[in-house]
Amino acid sequence: MYSAKLSAVFALFFYLSSFFGSAQDPVMMKPVEEDKEETVSEIFWEIKAYKIFETLLDVKAIDKYGKMHEIRAIQNSEDVSILDVKAFIDGERLPVKLIIKNNERYYPLKAIDSEGNLIDIKAVTAEGKILPVKGVSKTGNVVHLRAIAEDMSFYDIIAMSPDTKFNHVKGIKMTDSPVEAIVNGVSIFAHVKSIK
Numbered sequence: 220m221y222s223a224k225l226s227a228v229f230a231l232f233f234y235l236s237s238f239f240g241s242a243q244d245p246v247m248m249k250p251v252e253e254d255k256e257e258t259v260s261e262i263f264w265e266i267k268a269y270k271i272f273e274t275l276l277d278v279k280a281i282d283k284y285g286k287m288h289e290i291r292a293i294q295n296s297e298d299v300s301i302l303d304v305k306a307f308i309d310g311e312r313l314p315v316k317l318i319i320k321n322n323e324r325y326y327p328l329k330a331i332d333s334e335g336n337l338i339d340i341k342a343v344t345a346e347g348k349i350l351p352v353k354g355v356s357k358t359g360n361v362v363h364l365r366a367i368a369e370d371m372s373f374y375d376i377i378a379m380s381p382d383t384k385f386n387h388v389k390g391i392k393m394t395d396s397p398v399e400a401i402v403n404g405v406s407i408f409a410h411v412k413s414i415k
Contacts, residue, residue, distance in 0.1 A: 262381065264292035264302065264413060266388060268342035268350070268366035268374035276342040276366060276374060278352060280306040280313075280330045283338075290315060290330075290340065292378035292386065292413035302378065302413040304388060306330035306338060315340065316407040317354045317362055317390040319398065326354030326390070326408050328364060335404035342366035342374060352376060354390045354409065362390025362409045378413035386413040 268276035279287040292302040293312075305312040308330065317326040318337070330338040342350040348369075354362040355373065365373035376388040390409030392399060398406045 260295075262294040264294060264378040264380045264386070266290045266292065266304065266413075267377050267379055268352070269377050270372070270374040273374070274345060275379075276344055276350070278340065278342050278366070278376065280308060280315075281339045281341050281349070282308065287343070288338075292388070294380070299380070299384070299386065300415040302386065304378070304411045304413055306340070308332070308338065313338070314402055315411045316402055316405075317364075317409040317411060319406045319408050325367075326362065328352045328354065328411065329405075331403050331405050331407075333403055337405065350374070357390075357392070360392040362392065364388055364390060364411070386415050388413050 266278040268278055278290055280290055281287055288306055288308045290304065290306050292304050294302055304315045306315055307313075311332070313330040313332055315328065315330050318329050318331075320326045327337075328340040330340060332338065340352050342352055344350065350366045350368055352364060352366045355365045355367075356363045364376040366376065367373060378386045378388050389412060391412050391414075392409050397408065399409055400407055
């Protein structure tokens with residue numbers, strides 16, 4: 220009987236020491252932290268054509284059926300000094316590039332789909348007139364984009380944030396070669412970025 224009581228006391232002592240020991244164990248005390256993915260929200264800047272004393276014009280991608288699609292500069296961090304410019308067409312984000320001009324005077328601005336089809340980029344007036352948007356001149360590695368009015372006057376191309384900050388939209392050359400890169404089978408002259 221005495222040995223049964225002694226065994227019970229040892230069992231209770233063992234149980235209590237293991238309980239209090241584990242409660243003070245820092246590994247056991249540390250709360251479980253779940254892995255949390257940081258979600259970076261994107262901010263979309265509108266692309267506009269701008270001329271002093273004139274109304275801002277929308278800039279759109281216009282497919283072969285005449286349907287207009289949004290073009291946006293995409294901000295995904297606090298840094299807005301250089302932003303990607305994409306055309307949003309049928310749920311896809313398509314690259315927007317200046318392509319090789321061949322025998323044209325200016326470099327055409329186009330969106331390029333995954334099959335290498337070119338989609339026009341145009342400025343649209345309040346009256347619905349469609350103005351071409353082209354790379355009209357080059358300074359160093361920067362190609363200046365302009366919407367060209369019927370009277371041959373130019374509108375600058377800008378990106379405007381929801382809180383009305385703005386950047387210029389330019390072609391950017393990274394190499395000296397006339398063909399900057401091949402995108403979906405299309406020879407491009409320059410990348411297009413929104414730059415501060």
